[in-house]
Structure formats: C-alpha cells, structure tokens
Amino acid sequence: MKPQTLLSALSLTLILAACAGSPTPGTTTDTGQVPGSTSDLNTVPQAVGPDTVEPAFDNVPIVSGDVHYQAPEPFPGKLPKDARLGEATIPSGARLSAQALPGNAQTDRVDLKVLVLSSGAGDFGIDSARAMLQQSGVPFDVLDASQQTLDQSRLINADGSGKYQGVILTTNALINESTPGVYTSTLDSGEWDTLFQYEAAYKVRQLALYGYPGVAPEDYGLRAVPGAETSTTSMTPSSAGKAVFKDLTGTALPVQYAYSYPSVPESVPGVKTTPLLTDPQGRVLAATSTAPDGRERLLLTVAENPYLLHTELMSYGLVQWLTKGVHLGEHRRFLQVDIDDFFSAGDHLNSATGQLYTKPFRMSAGDLISVYYQQRDIRSTFKAASDFRYSLVFNGGGAKTSAFGSCLFYWLSSDQLTSMAKCLKNDFDWVNHTKDHLRMDVMDLKTATDQIAGNFTIASQLGLPVNRKSLVTGEHSGLGNMDPTDDGSHNDDDVNLPKQDLGLGRSNPNMLQAADSAGVRYLGADHSVASQWDASCPTCGVVHPLDNKLFVMARWPINIYYYATNPAETLKGYNNVYAPGGTRPYWDHALNYSEFLDKESDLALTHMLGGGAFPHYMHQTNLNQYALGKSVASDWVQAALSKYSKYSTLPLNTYHWDDLGAYMQSHTTEEKAKAAGSLKGMWDRKTNTVVLSNLSAGTVPVTLTGADGGSLYGAYKSQVVSLSGNRTVGVTPR
Incomplete structure (x- = not known):
C-alpha cells in the first residue's frame, strides 16, 4: 500500500499513474528519480505506519503449518532446591594408601583434559559438570568414586606426564548420604591424599561445584552461617569475582531453586581465601583459596543445575579459571533468528474467536521496511548483538520476479513486497525454503528438483544474495518426521498429516538427491524432533546417514506460533496450550504479554548461554508491524537480548547460513574426534x-x-x- 507519509514531491500525474498500474522501470518521475534506478535503490526507504489494508496478492503459496511446542520453562531435570549437605566423614584409607610420585614424574606437562570426580547415583553436580565442559568443547573423563578407586594410574601417564589439567569435584567432599543427615565421602583418606598430591605437584586447579563450608576433606577458610541456608538468594561479584567471571556485567545473579550455604571467612593457617560472589548480606557464596601446599581451589556453596540461570552464567568463567584459559575447544555464543515462509501467505488467527480468518496473511512492503529499522535498532541498542540480522527463509513462488526493485516508489509496483525485498536485499540473510513450500516427505525427483533448484533460480532472477549451500524444506519435511502412511497425495494442500519421528533414515531420497544436485550441503531440521539432533553432543549437528555430503542443523522452535501477527493472537495461541484448560496446561493463569515475553526469553537465554549455534525460527506472520516499529518477532529478540545483556558482555555471533553450516560442520568434526580420543x-x-x-x-x-x-x-x-x-x-x- 501507499506509504503513510506526506508525498508532496509527487505530482497528481504520478498518483494517477499509480492508479492506472505499475510504471515501466526506467521511467523518470517528476521528482527526477527513476524507479528502479541506482539512485532509487541506494536510498534508504522511509519508515511507514502499520498497514490498515493488506496489499492484494494472487498465485501466492498459502502456508498452513504445525504448532511446534517448546517446553514453557527450561527445567527438564530435578532441581537442587533441597540439595542439603553437611560436614563429611572421611573413611580411613581402606582402598588406597598414600603413594609417592613416580620417579619419572614430568610435573610441567599435562594433557589438555579435565577429570570429573562424581559420588555416583544421586550426584548433585554431574550434569552441570558435563554441560559446562561440553559447552566449551573441553575433553573430560568421569570417575565414579563410589565404584572406582582413585590411584596414581588414573592421574599420571606412563611417561610421567599428567593426565589432567584440572579437576572438578561435583561436591567438595564427594558425599554419599547413606542415612538422612549422615554424609560420608566416597573417597577414602588415601585417595584424597593421592589427589591432593597430584594437584600440588602438577599445579592443577580444583573446582568444587557445590560444597559445605567446613573442614573435611580440607579447609577452604570458610564457615557456614547457622540458619542462613536458603534456596532463593542472589550473588554479586566482588572485584576478584569480576576477574574470574570476565564476561559478567557485575549485576547480581539470581539464585532460585538451588540450596545454598552462605558463609563467612575463617582465618586458617596457610590458607588464603578470596571471596568471589556474595549474597545481599555480604556473606560468601563462592571463593578461591590457596591451600598450605600451594594448591589453587575454587568452592561454590550454591547447588548447581545446568538449566538454572546462575549455573549457566558462571559456567564460562568457571571453565576458564579451571583451565587457566588454555584448553581444547572454545565457548562461543550465537543469536540466529530465521523467519520462514517469506513471500508466502500464511494462516491468520482471529484472537477473538480462536478460529482462522478466511483471508490468509502476507506481510507488506511496509512491514519489511519496519523490520529493517527494528533490526537496525536492535544492533545499536545491544552491543553484544552488533552483527544481528534476520535470515529470511523464502518461498520464491510467492514473489513476482517482474516487479521492479525500488526503495522510494515500491507502492507503484505490481508486488510491493518483492520490490521492497529487492531494495533491502543486502540487509538480510536469504535462505532457500523451496519454491512453493510443498510437503517433501513423499515427492518425486522432478518435483523436488523444481522446488529446490527452481527456488535458487528465482533468487537469481530477483538478485538476492542467497546462501547457495543451505536449504530449509517446508515443515522440515523430507527428513523422516512424517506420517508413515503418507502416499504423497497431500503434498500441495493444507492437510497437516499426523507425524511420527521415523528417523533420518526415512528421509525422502528424492529430496536428498535434488538438494545434493542443487549444491546444497546444509539442511535445516527441527530441534523438537529427537532424531534430528545429537543428544550426545549438545552443540553438534548431524551428518545425514543416507548422504554424507549433507549436514543437518536443528533449529529451535519458539512459542510464537505461525498464525500470529500481533500480541493478542500470540497470547491466544499460547494460552490455548499452556493456560488452565489448555491442551497442555502448565501455568496457574493465562499469561499477559509481558509475562509471556519473560518466560520465552528465559528459554532463549538458556539456548544462547548454552553455546550452541542452532537458529531459532519464526514465520513471516510474526513480522507484521502491529504498532509503529513493533513486531512480535522483534519483541521476542529484544526481550531475549535485554535479559542477556543484563548479565553478560560476551558477543553473540550471527552468521550467514552458509558460514553457519561450515562452522557447525567443522565444530562437529572436532567434537567427534575428541570424543573418540583421536x-x-x-x-x-x-x-x-x-x-x-x-x-x-x-x-x-x-x-x-x-x-x-x-x-x-x-x-x-x-x-x-x-x-x-x-x-x-x-x-x-x-
């Protein structure tokens, strides 16, 4: 539609020409500008207000999709809100006597690997230890102290070099609560002596992920404050804490659902204790300390869980401290946001009735202009996301290739959205989503080729800088998440067949061949489908089992559903699922928009802090400018970045899809080689x-x-x- 700004420079002749039809590209207007000219396309389009009338369209694919449910909170495991500890008893050396260092000890040489010591079943910290090391790509071994003996052969190589550069204790005494309130260490005194001797001789740091601030098996120079125990508090970094947690802003970290033992320093001969994190009363919740034998130790008196915010925020700094900043792998964070179905029209929910409107929704040129400004504001507002850009995952069958590109006169075009896309083509990342968004679970090779290669052809005709190696199929179809009885008769209609995860081995070989022939190497998949990501390596992608030239990257669904264009529609869809009376009730009341964004940004924050490069995906409906400069997609991005930037300064990467695929494939190859020990x-x-x-x-x-x-x-x-x-x-x- 026509921009909602004053157009005094346009003559009545030009306005009448607009009513008569689109001008021929190259025609000079009375402003001196030529629609589609270099000067036109080099002009930044003016922002316009929300559309009151959607632009007309015809022969545009209409997309009906599935609602992909993302758990409303990032807490899939048992929370440590009752993870109580106490002073531990250390058994005398029944399994192991103290051992002298071997004569060939090379105490200056250590493998770049970490040893995790666990107390066995019911261990409070093993999941957190695994998660933080995996997020940074640090190789590690786990020793179950309840089943295995810790002797020198587990610590020192045959040539006398050390096997480990750091040691993580899941609790400081590796306790086993054999009877309520009785805490016994799973290591005996000889094993503790052996461990401490190794750490001292090889100058290996020790991290206790959770501990009772007492004297056994060793004294950290801290004492618990009686009666101060709590499962809800906050932690503020000291100056020493900021030196350890280098990416943190200094804002207090919230602690919820995690038992803690606030403590105070105690003078102990030979021990130097330095508080790192303190609660609102100034009591210590984390500290480093130097033992009389010179060993460096870090103790947390707060229970950990890989899905709790304080653990996620500390993980990066804890790993860097433990390894002295030298380790295999790296911790890198990402914010990738895909917008599916661009150029198509999609289902549109009526928030009053809960039914779909008869007329589908297709975003307008004005919406795209607004997204351009929203994206620019996000980059300027959030320093950590200075390179952020949306990936427009497009269906070229919904574009009009004959529409001229224009930044000023797009509203005269036969397809305003296509004209504006040509204007702003270099401001977004463009990803092939097939030509018409057809279901590809059961599709012949000729049609699959037309859908994949044909969409690349349209991108060339439009002049889009498309990623040539990347593909996201409609509904992630063709990858084995499908109706096993599908006969292909519903590929081009709106029927959403019931799906089952049949595994990547049931992928459509015609789709794979068509993708391969078109030069595709990276396939987008769905993180809510178990077979499409690798649970053993949370930051890895998957080499396709039927074609090793194709690499699969799972994308995170978001609880902003594909039919929502504004906050009311977003809430209607969400509360129909998670509010009381919904299909999957979770909350005790229907959320308002602020509460919804708060919950969804918690999920986004977990994903960003986790170090995975997986994109999040939404849909073109979610980019509707529902108010001046506002869309629900950008509301979600801003809520996530506000929460992230409150705590961390570590930059968030946004890659072009081809570069993302190359990074993920290289990262996965590396992680698999480390896991194999090669x-x-x-x-x-x-x-x-x-x-x-x-x-x-x-x-x-x-x-x-x-x-x-x-x-x-x-x-x-x-x-x-x-x-x-x-x-x-x-x-x-x-």
Whole structure:
C-alpha cells in the first residue's frame, strides 16, 4: 500500500499513474528519480505506519503449518532446591594408601583434559559438570568414586606426564548420604591424599561445584552461617569475582531453586581465601583459596543445575579459571533468528474467536521496511548483538520476479513486497525454503528438483544474495518426521498429516538427491524432533546417514506460533496450550504479554548461554508491524537480548547460513574426534607450548583457546588449526 507519509514531491500525474498500474522501470518521475534506478535503490526507504489494508496478492503459496511446542520453562531435570549437605566423614584409607610420585614424574606437562570426580547415583553436580565442559568443547573423563578407586594410574601417564589439567569435584567432599543427615565421602583418606598430591605437584586447579563450608576433606577458610541456608538468594561479584567471571556485567545473579550455604571467612593457617560472589548480606557464596601446599581451589556453596540461570552464567568463567584459559575447544555464543515462509501467505488467527480468518496473511512492503529499522535498532541498542540480522527463509513462488526493485516508489509496483525485498536485499540473510513450500516427505525427483533448484533460480532472477549451500524444506519435511502412511497425495494442500519421528533414515531420497544436485550441503531440521539432533553432543549437528555430503542443523522452535501477527493472537495461541484448560496446561493463569515475553526469553537465554549455534525460527506472520516499529518477532529478540545483556558482555555471533553450516560442520568434526580420543593436546608449562596431536588418518580441525595467535573472542584468544599429525602452538595462560 501507499506509504503513510506526506508525498508532496509527487505530482497528481504520478498518483494517477499509480492508479492506472505499475510504471515501466526506467521511467523518470517528476521528482527526477527513476524507479528502479541506482539512485532509487541506494536510498534508504522511509519508515511507514502499520498497514490498515493488506496489499492484494494472487498465485501466492498459502502456508498452513504445525504448532511446534517448546517446553514453557527450561527445567527438564530435578532441581537442587533441597540439595542439603553437611560436614563429611572421611573413611580411613581402606582402598588406597598414600603413594609417592613416580620417579619419572614430568610435573610441567599435562594433557589438555579435565577429570570429573562424581559420588555416583544421586550426584548433585554431574550434569552441570558435563554441560559446562561440553559447552566449551573441553575433553573430560568421569570417575565414579563410589565404584572406582582413585590411584596414581588414573592421574599420571606412563611417561610421567599428567593426565589432567584440572579437576572438578561435583561436591567438595564427594558425599554419599547413606542415612538422612549422615554424609560420608566416597573417597577414602588415601585417595584424597593421592589427589591432593597430584594437584600440588602438577599445579592443577580444583573446582568444587557445590560444597559445605567446613573442614573435611580440607579447609577452604570458610564457615557456614547457622540458619542462613536458603534456596532463593542472589550473588554479586566482588572485584576478584569480576576477574574470574570476565564476561559478567557485575549485576547480581539470581539464585532460585538451588540450596545454598552462605558463609563467612575463617582465618586458617596457610590458607588464603578470596571471596568471589556474595549474597545481599555480604556473606560468601563462592571463593578461591590457596591451600598450605600451594594448591589453587575454587568452592561454590550454591547447588548447581545446568538449566538454572546462575549455573549457566558462571559456567564460562568457571571453565576458564579451571583451565587457566588454555584448553581444547572454545565457548562461543550465537543469536540466529530465521523467519520462514517469506513471500508466502500464511494462516491468520482471529484472537477473538480462536478460529482462522478466511483471508490468509502476507506481510507488506511496509512491514519489511519496519523490520529493517527494528533490526537496525536492535544492533545499536545491544552491543553484544552488533552483527544481528534476520535470515529470511523464502518461498520464491510467492514473489513476482517482474516487479521492479525500488526503495522510494515500491507502492507503484505490481508486488510491493518483492520490490521492497529487492531494495533491502543486502540487509538480510536469504535462505532457500523451496519454491512453493510443498510437503517433501513423499515427492518425486522432478518435483523436488523444481522446488529446490527452481527456488535458487528465482533468487537469481530477483538478485538476492542467497546462501547457495543451505536449504530449509517446508515443515522440515523430507527428513523422516512424517506420517508413515503418507502416499504423497497431500503434498500441495493444507492437510497437516499426523507425524511420527521415523528417523533420518526415512528421509525422502528424492529430496536428498535434488538438494545434493542443487549444491546444497546444509539442511535445516527441527530441534523438537529427537532424531534430528545429537543428544550426545549438545552443540553438534548431524551428518545425514543416507548422504554424507549433507549436514543437518536443528533449529529451535519458539512459542510464537505461525498464525500470529500481533500480541493478542500470540497470547491466544499460547494460552490455548499452556493456560488452565489448555491442551497442555502448565501455568496457574493465562499469561499477559509481558509475562509471556519473560518466560520465552528465559528459554532463549538458556539456548544462547548454552553455546550452541542452532537458529531459532519464526514465520513471516510474526513480522507484521502491529504498532509503529513493533513486531512480535522483534519483541521476542529484544526481550531475549535485554535479559542477556543484563548479565553478560560476551558477543553473540550471527552468521550467514552458509558460514553457519561450515562452522557447525567443522565444530562437529572436532567434537567427534575428541570424543573418540583421536584429538589430544599436551601442555608444557615450562615452555608455554601445546603439542596438538591428531591420531587418526586425514586432517581434523582443532580449536585451541589460549593460543598466542588466532582471534579474540571476549577476553580470550582462540586459534583453529587444520591438523594432521602433530603441531606445536604457543599459549599464554591466565
């Protein structure tokens, strides 16, 4: 529609021409501008108000989709709100006597790997230890102290070098509560002596993820404050804490659903204690301390859980402290937001009736202009997201390739949205979503080729800088999440067949062949479908089992459903599911829009802090400008970034899809090599060099944080090396 701004420069002749039809590109207007000219396309379009009349369209794909449910809170596991501890009893050395260091001990050389010591079943911290190390790509071993003996053979290699650069205790005494209120260590005194001797000799730091501030098995110089125990508090970094948690802003970290033991420092001979995090009363909840034998230790007196915000926010800094900033892998954070079905029209929910409108919704040129300004405001407002841009996942069958590109006179076009897309083409990331959004679970090769390669052709005709190696199929179809009885007769209609996760092995081979032939290498998938992501490696993608040239990257669904254009419609869909009386009731009342954004941004924050590069996805309906400069998609982005920026300064990466695919594939190859034990690093702390070793055939990428070279991310440098055999790299520990 016509922009809602004063157009005094336009003559009555031009307005009459608009009523008669689209001008021919190259026709000069009485303003001196030529629609579609270089000067026109180099002009920033003016912002316009919300549309009151949707622009006319015909022969545009109409998209009906499924509602993909995302859990309303990020708490799938048992929360440690009752994770109580107490002073532990250490059994005398029944399993192990103290051992002397071997004669060939090389105390300056340690493998780049971490040892996690667990107390076995019911362990409070094992999930958190795994999560924080996986998020940073740090190799680790887990020793179950209730089943395995900790002797020197588990700590020192045959050549005398150390097996581990750091040690994590899931609780400081590795307790087993054999009877209520009785806490017994699963390591005996000889095992503790062996561990402490190793840490002292090899200068290995120790992190206790949760501990009672007492004296057993060793004294950290802290004492619990009687009666101060709580499961709800907050933690504020001290100046020393800011030096450990380098990315934190200094805002107090909320602690909920996690038992804690506020403590006060106690003078202990030979022990130097430095508080890192304190509660509102100034009592200590985290501290480093130096033992009389010189060992460096960090104790948290707050219980951890990988889905609780305080754990997620501390994880990055804890790993960097433990490893002295030198380790295999890296911790990198992302904000990728895909907008599906661009150029198409989609179902539109009536928030009053709960039914769909007869007329579908297709975003307008004015909406796209608004998104341009919303995106620009997001980048300028949030320093951590200075490179943010939306990925427009498009169906070219809904575009009009003959429409001229224009930033000023798009409203004269036969398809305003296409004209504005040509104007703003370099401001968004463009991803193939097939030509017509047809279901591809059961589709012949010719049609699949037309849908995939044909959409690339349309992108070329439109002049879009499309990612040439990336594809997201409609409804993520063709990847085995399907109706097993589907005969292909509903590929081009609105019937949403019931789906079952049949696995990637049931992918449509015609779709895979058509994608492969079109040069596609990266396939978007659905993170809510179990077979389409790798639970063993939470930051990895999946090599397609039927075609190893295709790499699958799961995307996070969002609880802003595909038929919502404004807050009222968003809430209607959400509360129909999660409010009392909904299909999956969860909350005790129907949420308002502010509450909805708060809950959804909690989920987004968990995903961002988790270090995975998986995109979130929404739909073109969600980009409707429901109020001046506002869309529900950007409301969600801003809510997530407001919450993230409150606590962390670590930059959020936004990659073009082809670059994202290449990064994810390289990262996955590296993580799988480390899991297989074929990728290693040996740190010589006398020379501050790391020998990287690839024990497998071929070349494998390896990332080294703390390298002297490479690129800076946050406070630490990391270097990526293509490795075959061995390579020595200089490092700088912190």
